Amino acid sequence: MKLKRLLMALLFSLGATLLTLRFALPMTAQADYPSDSGEEIFLPVLNALTPAALSPGLYIDKKAPPLVNAGEPITYTLTVSNVNISPLTNLVITDALPDGAFYRAPTTGTVILPGGGTACLTGTLNILAWQINTLETNASISVTFAVTANRTITNSQYGAAADGGFRAAGSAPVVTKIRHRIYLPLVMKPPPKINALEATQAIQSFDNRVRLIGGRPTTIRAYIDKASAIHARLYGFHNGAPLSNSPISAENGPLNLNSASTQDDLNSTLNFHLPDGWRDDLDFYVELTSPDGSQVYSRYPSDKKMSLNFSPVSPLEVVIVPIAYHHNGQIYRPADDYAALTDWTYRMYPLGQPLIVYSHAEYHFDGDLNTYGGWSDLLYNITGFRNQENPNSAVHYYGLIPTSSDYHLALGGLGWLPGENYAKKYLAAIGYDRSDNNYGSKTMAHEMSHNLGRMHVDCGNPSDPDPNYPYFGGVIGEYGYDIVEHILYPPAETYDFMSYCYPRWISDYTYEALYARRQLIAASSRAEETGESVKILQLSGRIEIEGTQGSLRPVQQSMGLPVAGEGEGLYRLELLDAQGNPRYSYKFDPQPIASEAGLAERGFSFNLLYQAGDSSARLFFGQNLLDEVDVTVR
Structure with a gap:
């Protein structure tokens, strides 16, 4: 009865909402179970609370591993601290399992947890609770439990309360990503062996769900299962015939690995850069060998070949219109290094080759580029050139504005954001030529992405961000990979280039969306476009x-x-x-x-x-x- 009364007091004092476990809603729930005395026990789950609803002096923290393999236990640790001048009595700690998490218990009903907690089960566990009689001043107590999951889970509904109206709620969600590994069959020779292969061109998930683009430089990463002195070679085939230069060796082999390969360390995997003639549909397998190549340890796959399928894309063509800017009696012209200007677009976009660039006759502009109105007028003029010269094509027009310390520019870039019905009509943008930190090149990639239907991503306080962007905080969500510099971009520390946060790279969401819009534009091209x-x-x-x-x-x-x-x-x-x-x-x-x-x-x-x-x-x-x-x- 005392646990029931305290939990109910906790619930109503914090304004939590009760739902019923039998409907399998794990984020906020009510569990109805018989206690030993025949009464029902109600276990509340704490909703997100405003700061005003929390009590100074009572704090709760939660920790979990950020990444585990599928099937391995995820151990949560809840720590409650009392920094009041008096002990806390009848302390209750509650936690709601997130959707997709499974607590393996021997029975259903009420189960005793490690540390004296109580779990209410109906085949699938939703709520865990612990009661602590007394928590002394300046003391902390921790409780732990473990779950398993087959996909990424986010645990955010946890809290604590005690007599006297003291209460605390979790301040941050706890996210654990699940890594699915491919395990190889046993071979005659014991490992080392390959656990998984990843094919990346700009951004890729561990399960290789991001499409590959025909003609684009491709890196195959081979994940090794243990510390080894190792080398590798990759055999490629097309229509059953060996490809030229097959087999190829890993670019960074041989390796002396101190531990198994991990996705966050490019030097822990054996990496193959596919040759130019290998960037079309192919079959392949990989052999792990001794450092000198004389002994074969294992093959992946063991008895067949893997296939890589590449999606064809049309080249991205852009007409650069250099802006001869008239300001205070002087004429300023932009830099003409168009290879550097288009470099970041090629690195990030789903493209099979560098951009095809056409140089337009320069356009003299005497408007005020220190105002939005001046930029808007210039964009309309560049759009007019496109409508006159290439109205029905997939060619982009980009007005390149010179930068100078002699004047101030109101913006860095400006571009149309057309809907699908106007996908080909508004492929026009403008931006500055600033070269430090590749700002001009990155701005071009950003503005042309607007032309291809991409909204801003919510980081750095942009207006009108994309409401469908899948990753909180504007991060890219998966490991990015630069095909030019051969470096990785961490998924939780890198931001989509449609945001205003740094460092920037492309997310799988934006990558796939750019591919889809460009395919739409190619499909809508009319035969009479050169009429x-x-x-x-x-x-x-x-x-x-x-x-x-x-x-x-x-x-x-x-x-x-x-x-x-x-x-x-x-x-x-x-x-x-x-x-x-x-x-x-x-x-x-x-x-x-x-x-x-x-x-x-x-x-x-x-x-x-x-x-x-x-x-x-x-x-x-x-x-x-x-x-x-x-x-x-x-």
């Missing part, structure tokens, strides 16, 4: 207030490819003939522009077919006229 140019009107503008306020920018006439059909969307562009009668309309939805301040505005840019006598263009939302401009050619 004959005709006279067009370049119509662009902004939407300041949704549905009620919008403006058209000055219209440009040029040669190019016009949009086809009537379009779709809530907004409409309308061309009027010489008599003021509507002759053509095109429906659309405006697209956002992403900046360092978030989604700064929504805008549009289209080529409409020009006919002699066209007098004006109108912008509508439904039937509401927002703006009208003259398009008369003088």
Whole structure:
């Protein structure tokens, strides 16, 4: 009865919510079980608490290993400390098992735990509780328990309470990742042997679920099971025939390993860099040998070959438009090292080859790049070039802005963030050429990723972050790998390059999303994209207030490819003939522009077919006229 009363008092004083274990909801639950006296025992689980709900002087901490192999026990240690001037009585420690964690007990019902705790079981354990009669002043007590799991688990619902209204709740979730190893069959010769193989090109999970890209440099990591003096060679085949230069040796062999290979240490694995001709679908196996190669210890797989399948991708093409910036009577021009500028995009993106770069004639700009408005105007102008020259292609346009100590730039980069229906229409961005710490190259990768539908990632306080990003804090979640410098990026200490935190690399989430958007763009390419140019009107503008306020920018006439059909969307562009009668309309939805301040505005840019006598263009939302401009050619 005393345990029941104290637990119930703990529950209602902290505002915890009760659910029933029989519904298998482990985060907040109520367990109904008969006690020895025939009464029901209620075991509450502490929800996240506001600081005001906690009691000074009573603290709880929880520890667990960050990584274990599947099937191995995960041991949790809960430590409660009393720093009050008086002892605490009837202390109760509670913990709720997270989804996916299993406590193996010999029976169901009420089970006595190590350290005098009580567990309530219904086939699957949800709640653990310990009662301590007295915890002296300036004393601590620890309790432990172990679970098993087959996937990553996060334990965040734990707390403690005692007589007198003292209570504490866990301040941070405890995450344990599960590593799945592939164990080899026994061989005649005892190990060393390979436990697992990993194929990486930029980012990869331990189970190799991130796709491989055809033509892209690939590194195979072989994980060895124990301390060894070891070397290795890899045999490659295509359609059953040995590949040229097969077998290849590990780049870093022979190794003298002091322990088994780990994912966080590139030098603890035997690493193979696949040759150029091996970056297509292939079969292979790996032999472990003595350091001099004379003795074969084992083979992986033991009696067959493994397959690597590569996804084909089209090259990423970009037109660099150098901006000749006019400022205080001087003309400033950007650096022309385009290989360095595009380097980080190639390193991180799912690409099979370096970017194909075209150099555009320089564009003279005298707007004020110390303001957002100046940057926005320049982006519209670069978008106009693309719409005129390559409107239906997958080619990106990038305006390169010079940096100088003679003036200040309001931003580092700016780019469109189009939806899927406009995937090919807004492949335009601008950014500075800053070379220190590769800022200019990293900015280009960031802004072009916006063009490919990627929102910001929530770290460094960006506006409008991606609500679907899977990793807390903006970290990349898996081990990144630089194919140029051959270095690793730790998953919990590196941030996605769409965030504002450092160091940056690409996450598997962003990597797969970029691949999917580029495949969408390639699939939507039209056969007539290289058709004959005709006279067009370049119509662009902004939407300041949704549905009620919008403006058209000055219209440009040029040669190019016009949009086809009537379009779709809530907004409409309308061309009027010489008599003021509507002759053509095109429906659309405006697209956002992403900046360092978030989604700064929504805008549009289209080529409409020009006919002699066209007098004006109108912008509508439904039937509401927002703006009208003259398009008369003088």
